[in-house]
Amino acid sequence: MKSLPRCSRFATLAGLGLITLASLLTPAAVAADQPVKIGFVVKQPEEPWFVLEWKFAGQAAKDLGFTLIKIGATDGDKVLSAIDNLAANGAQGFVICTPDTRLGPGIVAKAKSDNLKLITVDDQLIGADGKPMLAVHHLGISATKIGQKVGATLIEQMKQRGWVAADTAVCAVTFEELATAKERTDGAIDAILASGFAKDRIYKAPQRTSDIPGAFDAVTILLTQKPNVKHWLICGMNDSAVLGAVRAIEQRGFTADSCVGVGINGTDCIAELERTTPTSFYGSMLNSAKAHGYQTAEMMFHWIKDGKEPPLDTRTVSVLITRDNFRQVLKEQGIRD
Ligand code: GLA
Secondary structure, three states, X not given: OOOOOOOOEEXXXXXXXXXXXXXXXXXXXXXXOOOOEEEEEEOOOOOHHHHHHHHHHHHHHHHHOOEEEEEEOOOHHHHHHHHHHHHHOOXXXXXXXXXXXXXXXXXXXXXXXXXXXEEEEOOOOEOOOOOEOOOOEEEEEOHHHHHHHHHHHHHHHHHHOOOOHHHEEEEEEEOOOXXXXXXXXXXXXXXXXXXXXXXXXXXXXXXXXXXXXXXXXXXXXXXHHOOOOOEEXXXXXXXXXXXXXXXXXXXXXXXXXXXXXXXXXXXXXXXXXXXXXXXXXXXXXXXXXXXXXXXXXXXXXXXXXXXOOOOOEEEEOOEEEEOOOHHHHHHHOOOOO
């Protein structure tokens, strides 16, 4: 099998040579003998994606010799008290995937008043003006591009299976209040439209919560409204969204022969891909949990220890895994033995 691209990244501003002045002026933040402590706060600690981010951040802590403080914060109050706790425990900085990106200004203000460095991962903070807070260091996925790959894969599968477009419809499980989620499903829809697929056969199923039950409920409603579709193409913001949709659709008698879904993350669908009888969950765009966990923690460490400011914006890419290749790819990425 040909070797897979390593998770590449590009730092938009650093790439253009626009390293901020602060990076040139900031001295090393801690004395040589002061222990470095870094917080890693995540919004959904039960989701395998975040468990893996923590695992890889833990590897960075071991390799570089710092203390990692892992905190699950599922709402705004928990985020704010997590930041205070980190400061009280002597941390010098933290990486966060917040449960609500609109907490942006509050998180920045609290980090500042507690004198903690801040890097966001996965979900970019939104400012009071409703726009992404570009001055906050961030590492996230190339959401639009990855969504486009999902859309292209779904169309490819539809054609391979010989399904007629007139019998087929798209179920896009959406969570549009989160920018990275909207970019993903918009990207998928764009690629589907670009293939010539009819716009009026693309249906959105908005999730109330970004988890499997949230997707299941949203898709159950859609299926009641559209009883005559023969084949479904399913996309969503991540594996959980597509898994919820697949469960709802299969409950109506659809099978791997009559519909197809492609997730994003690749970390939350392993049990699904391992099932001996294939389901409609065809595959997933595997993101690099290592880049998101290890690299953010490493960037924070060097920022604290050596005063080396990380790039303002780093984006990661992904690779399609299916039943055919997932074992090997997960092994290569250190996710599975
Ligand atoms: C969001 C999603 C996660 C994962 C990350 C990847 O936070 O909720 O499931 O897809 O983005 O950056």
